[in-house]
Amino acid sequence: MTAVTTAPPASPAPARRTGGRGHLAGTGPLLRLALRRDRVIVPVWLVVIAMMVLSMPNTLKEVYGTTAQRADLMDSLATNASLRALYGPVFDQSFGGLTAWRVGAFAGVFAAVMSLVIVVRHTREEEETGRQEMISSAMVGRRAPLTSALLTALVANALLGLLVAAGLAGEGGAGALALGLGIAGVGMVFATMAAIVAQFTESARLAKGLTSALLGAAFVLRAAGDSATADGSSLLTWLSPVGWLENMRSFGAERWWVLLLFAGAIAVQTIGAYELAGRRDVGMSFLPSRPGPAHGRLGTAGALAWRLQRGAVIGWSLGFLAAGIVFGGLTEGATDLVGDNENTREIIGRMGGQTGLTDAFLAAMVGILGMVGALYIVASVLRLHGEETSQRAEPVLANAVGRLRWAAGHLAVAFAGATLIMLLAACGLSLGYGHDFGPIVGACLVQLPAIWLLGSLAVLLHGVSPQLAVGAWGVAGLALLIGWIGPALDLPQPLMNLSPFSHLPKLPGQDLAWSPVLLLTGVAVALTAAGLAGLRRRDLATG
Amino acid sequence: MTKAITVSGLHKSFGRTHALDGLDLDVERGEVHGFLGPNGAGKSTAIRVLLGLLRADSGAAQLLGKDPWHDAVELHGRLAYVPGDVTLWRNLSGGEVIDLYGRLRGGLDKDRRAELIERFELDPTKKGRAYSKGNRQKVALVAAFASDVELLILDEPTSGLDPLMEEVFQSCVVRAREEGRTVLLSSHILSEVETLCDRVSIIRKGSTVESGSLADMRHLTRTSVRAELAAAPNGIGRLPGVHDLEIEGHRVALQVDTDKLDAVLRALTESGVRSLTSTPPTLEELFLRHYQDDVATAGAGQAAEAMTR
Numbered sequence: 101m102t103a104v105t106t107a108p109p110a111s112p113a114p115a116r117r118t119g120g121r122g123h124l125a126g127t128g129p130l131l132r133l134a135l136r137r138d139r140v141i142v143p144v145w146l147v148v149i150a151m152m153v154l155s156m157p158n159t160l161k162e163v164y165g166t167t168a169q170r171a172d173l174m175d176s177l178a179t180n181a182s183l184r185a186l187y188g189p190v191f192d193q194s195f196g197g198l199t200a201w202r203v204g205a206f207a208g209v210f211a212a213v214m215s216l217v218i219v220v221r222h223t224r225e226e227e228e229t230g231r232q233e234m235i236s237s238a239m240v241g242r243r244a245p246l247t248s249a250l251l252t253a254l255v256a257n258a259l260l261g262l263l264v265a266a267g268l269a270g271e272g273g274a275g276a277l278a279l280g281l282g283i284a285g286v287g288m289v290f291a292t293m294a295a296i297v298a299q300f301t302e303s304a305r306l307a308k309g310l311t312s313a314l315l316g317a318a319f320v321l322r323a324a325g326d327s328a329t330a331d332g333s334s335l336l337t338w339l340s341p342v343g344w345l346e347n348m349r350s351f352g353a354e355r356w357w358v359l360l361l362f363a364g365a366i367a368v369q370t371i372g373a374y375e376l377a378g379r380r381d382v383g384m385s386f387l388p389s390r391p392g393p394a395h396g397r398l399g400t401a402g403a404l405a406w407r408l409q410r411g412a413v414i415g416w417s418l419g420f421l422a423a424g425i426v427f428g429g430l431t432e433g434a435t436d437l438v439g440d441n442e443n444t445r446e447i448i449g450r451m452g453g454q455t456g457l458t459d460a461f462l463a464a465m466v467g468i469l470g471m472v473g474a475l476y477i478v479a480s481v482l483r484l485h486g487e488e489t490s491q492r493a494e495p496v497l498a499n500a501v502g503r504l505r506w507a508a509g510h511l512a513v514a515f516a517g518a519t520l521i522m523l524l525a526a527c528g529l530s531l532g533y534g535h536d537f538g539p540i541v542g543a544c545l546v547q548l549p550a551i552w553l554l555g556s557l558a559v560l561l562h563g564v565s566p567q568l569a570v571g572a573w574g575v576a577g578l579a580l581l582i583g584w585i586g587p588a589l590d591l592p593q594p595l596m597n598l599s600p601f602s603h604l605p606k607l608p609g610q611d612l613a614w615s616p617v618l619l620l621t622g623v624a625v626a627l628t629a630a631g632l633a634g635l636r637r638r639d640l641a642t643g
Numbered sequence: 644m645t646k647a648i649t650v651s652g653l654h655k656s657f658g659r660t661h662a663l664d665g666l667d668l669d670v671e672r673g674e675v676h677g678f679l680g681p682n683g684a685g686k687s688t689a690i691r692v693l694l695g696l697l698r699a700d701s702g703a704a705q706l707l708g709k710d711p712w713h714d715a716v717e718l719h720g721r722l723a724y725v726p727g728d729v730t731l732w733r734n735l736s737g738g739e740v741i742d743l744y745g746r747l748r749g750g751l752d753k754d755r756r757a758e759l760i761e762r763f764e765l766d767p768t769k770k771g772r773a774y775s776k777g778n779r780q781k782v783a784l785v786a787a788f789a790s791d792v793e794l795l796i797l798d799e800p801t802s803g804l805d806p807l808m809e810e811v812f813q814s815c816v817v818r819a820r821e822e823g824r825t826v827l828l829s830s831h832i833l834s835e836v837e838t839l840c841d842r843v844s845i846i847r848k849g850s851t852v853e854s855g856s857l858a859d860m861r862h863l864t865r866t867s868v869r870a871e872l873a874a875a876p877n878g879i880g881r882l883p884g885v886h887d888l889e890i891e892g893h894r895v896a897l898q899v900d901t902d903k904l905d906a907v908l909r910a911l912t913e914s915g916v917r918s919l920t921s922t923p924p925t926l927e928e929l930f931l932r933h934y935q936d937d938v939a940t941a942g943a944g945q946a947a948e949a950m951t952r
Binding site: 122123125126129130133136137140229230231233234235236237238239240241242381382383384388489 | 657658691694695696697698715716717719720722723724725726728729730731732734735739743744746747748749772783796
C-alpha cells in the first residue's frame with residue numbers, strides 16, 4: 101500500500117516536499133537511544149573485525165617469513181587469476197601490505213554488513229514495528245531518524261577505522277591509516293546504500309537482504325576485475341566499493357585520492373536517501389507489499405514453518421549455487437598457483453587435503469561452504485526461538501499442535517534445508533569446475549554431519565532454556581573462526597578439535613572415513629533428541 | 644483564541660482506498676473530545692495526519708493554530724501521543740523509555756512521573772520484552788500524562804488495561820481537563836467516552852457523520868419510554884414521532900423522537916401514570932444507528948482498516 105506523493109496536492113497545499121521546520125530536531129537523543137540499544141552488538145562487531153585484521157601480521161610472519169617466500173607469493177599472484185579473485189592483488193611485500201591484501205576485502209565486507217544492519221535496524225525496522233510512529237509524535241524532525249541511524253553507523257565505522265589504524269601503526273602509519281579509512285569507507289558506502297534501500301521496502305528483513313545482495317555483487321565485481329588484471333586496474337574493480345579499498349594501495353604507494361570516491365559515493369547516496377525519505381509517509385515504502393490471498397491453504401504447523409522460512413531457504417540456495425560456481429571456476433587456476441610455492445601448498449594442505457592440489461583446493465572450498473552452511477542451520481533452528489520470544493508461537497501452540505510437531509516443522513526446514521544448500525553448492529562447484537560431479541557431491545554431503553551437529557546444538561540450547569539459545573551463534577562463530585584462521589595459525593590439534601569440521605575427512609582427496617561421519621551424525625541426533633525433550637518439559641518463554 | 648484542532652475537507656488515499664474522504668473535525672481548547680468510528684473508519688489515519696506523519700492529499704488541518712505538517716516539530720513539543728498498540732525496545736527498561744519520550748517532548752514533570760508510576764502500578768525497571776500489553780500501554784500513558792503539554796492525542800489508549808487501571812486513566816483525563824489541557828480521545832469503549840467527553844465526533848468511511856455534545860446528539864434521536872397507566876392509552880399511536888409502539892393492556896412501550904417527547908408525556912398523563920421509565924439513547928445506540936449501514940459493507944471497512952494498521 102503505497103503513499104508516495106506523485107502529483108502536488110491540490111487546494112490548500114500542505115507545505116513543501118521535504119518541508120517542515122527543525123527537521124533535524126531530536127537527532128541527539130535519537131543517536132543516544134541508538135547507541136544505547138547497540139551497546140553490546142556494535143562493540144562485538146568491532147572487536148571481531150578488528151581482531152581479524154590485527155591478528156594477520158603475526159600469521160603472515162609465520163607463513164611468509166623470508167623475503168624469498170614473499171617474492172614467491174608475488175610471482176604466483178602475478179600469474180594466478182584465481183587467487184587474485186579471492187583476495188585481490190598485493191601492492192607491497194611488507195607485512196602491512198600483505199595484511200591489507202589478505203584481509204582487506206573481507207574486513208570491508210564485514211564492516212559493510214555491520215553498517216547495513218545498523219542502518220536498517222534504526223530506520224525501517226523502527227517503522228515496521230510501529231515504534232517510529234510514537235517517536236515521531238514527539239519533537240523529532242523528519243530527518244532525525246535517518247540522521248541518527250547514519251551517525252550511529254558513522255560512529256561504529258570511525259571506531260573500526262581507528263582500531264585498525266592504531267593497531268597496525270607498527271607496520272607503517274600511513275598504510276594503517278589508509279587501510280582503516282578504506283574499511284570504514286566501505287562500511288559507510290553500504291550504510292548509506294542501506295538507507296536508500298530501506299526507503300523501498302516495507303520489511304526490515306527484505307531491506308537487509310537486498311542490501312546484502314548488492315554487497316555480494318560488489319564483491320563479485322571486484323573478484324572478476326582482479327582475476328582479469330594483476331594490479332586492480334580493471335573497470336570492474338573500479339565499479340565496486342570493495343575494489344576501491346584495495347586500490348587505496350595501503351602500505352604501498354597509498355593513493356589518497358581514492359578516498360574521494362568513497363566520500364562522493366557516501367555523499368550522493370546520503371542525499372538520495374534524504375530525498376526519498378522526504379517524499380514518503382512514515383511507515384510507507386516505494387515498493388508496496390502485494391496483498392496476500394483472501395483464503396489460505398496453510399493447514400499444519402509444518403506448512404507454516406515452511407512458509408515462514410521459504411524466502412530464506414531460497415536466498416541461501418541461490419547464494420550457495422552461485423558461490424559453488426565461482427569457486428568451481430577458480431579451481432583450475434588454483435593449481436598453477438600453488439604449484440611452485442611450498443608454503444601456500446602447505447597452507448592449502450593444512451586447510452583442506454593432502455594429495456592433489458585440485459582436490460585440496462576443492463576440499464578447502466567445500467570446507468568453507470560447509471562452515472557458512474552452519475550459519476544457515478543455526479539461523480533456521482533459531483527461528484523457533486524467534487517465534488517463541490515474539491509470542492507468535494503461543495497462539496499456534498494453543499491450537500491442537502503439540503510442541504514437538506511445532507518444532508519438527510522448523511527443524512525439518514533447518515536440517516533438510518542444510519542438505520539442500522550443500523547439494524546446490526556441489527552442483528555449482530562441479531558446474532564451475534566442469535567435471536567430478538560424483539566426488540564433489542559426496543564431499544559436500546560429508547560436511548552435513550558437522551553442520552547438523554551445530555544445528556542440533558542450537559536445538560539443545562533452545563530446548564534447555566530460551567535464554568541460552570543465542571549461544572548457538574557463539575558456538576557456530578567459534579567453529580567458523582577455528583576453521584578460518586586455525587590452519588594459518590597452526591593451532592594445536594586439541595583446539596582445532598573443538599570444531600566439528602576438524603573431524604571430517606577432507607574430501608575430495610582423502611579416503612572417506614566413515615567413523616567420524618557416523619559419530620557426528622549420532623551426536624547430532626542425540627543432541628536434537630535431548631533438546632526436544634527439554635522443549636517438552638520447560639516453560640514457554642513468556643517475554 | 645484559536646481552536647485546538649480544526650480539520651476541514653481532509654482527503655487521504657492509499658492507492659485506490661480512500662482512507663479519509665472529506666473529514667471535518669473541530670476541537671475546542673480545554674475540552675475532552677471523543678473521536679468515534681468503526682474499525683477502518685479512518686480515525687488512525689486522521690490522527691497520523693494531525694501528527695504530521697502522513698501528508699494529506701487535500702484539505703486543511705490546523706493544530707493549536709499551526710500546520711501539522713510544516714510545524715510538526717514545534718507542535719510535537721506541545722502535544723503528547725499515545726498509540727493503541729505500544730511497541731517497546733527489547734533491551735530498554737520502561738523507565739528509560741518514559742524518560743526518552745519526556746526528553747523528546749522537551750521535558751517531563753519528575754514528581755508527576757513518580758506519582759503516575761505509583762498510580763498505574765508500573766514497574767519501570769523491567770525490560771521492554773518483559774511487559775504485557777497492558778503494561779506497555781501504561782509506559783506510554785505515564786510518559787504522556789507526565790509531560791507538560793497542551794494537547795493529548797490518545798488513540799484507543801486503554802486497550803489492554805484492567806478496569807482498575809481504566810479508572811486511573813479516567814481520573815488522569817479529568818485532571819488534564821481541569822488543568823486546561825485539550826484531549827482528543829479515540830476509543831471503542833463507549834462508557835469511557837460517555838463519562839469523559841464533552842463533545843463527540845463520529846466518523847464513518849473517512850468523513851464526519853455527526854458532531855456535537857452528547858446532549859445535542861441525544862436530542863436528535865429517540866428516547867425509549869415505558870409506562871404503566873391507570874387506563875388504556877388513548878390515541879398515542881397517532882402522535883407524530885412515535886415508533887415501535889407496543890400496547891399490552893394498561894402497559895405501553897414506545898420509542899419517540901426526543902424532540903416530540905413532550906406531547907407523548909402529556910398524552911400519557913391524560914390516562915393517569917402509575918409508573919414511568921424513560922431512557923435517553925445511550926451512546927451505543929447513537930453509534931449503532933450510524934453504523935447500521937456499515938454492516939452491509941463491512942468488507943470495505945476491513946480493507947480500509949488494513950490500510951491504517
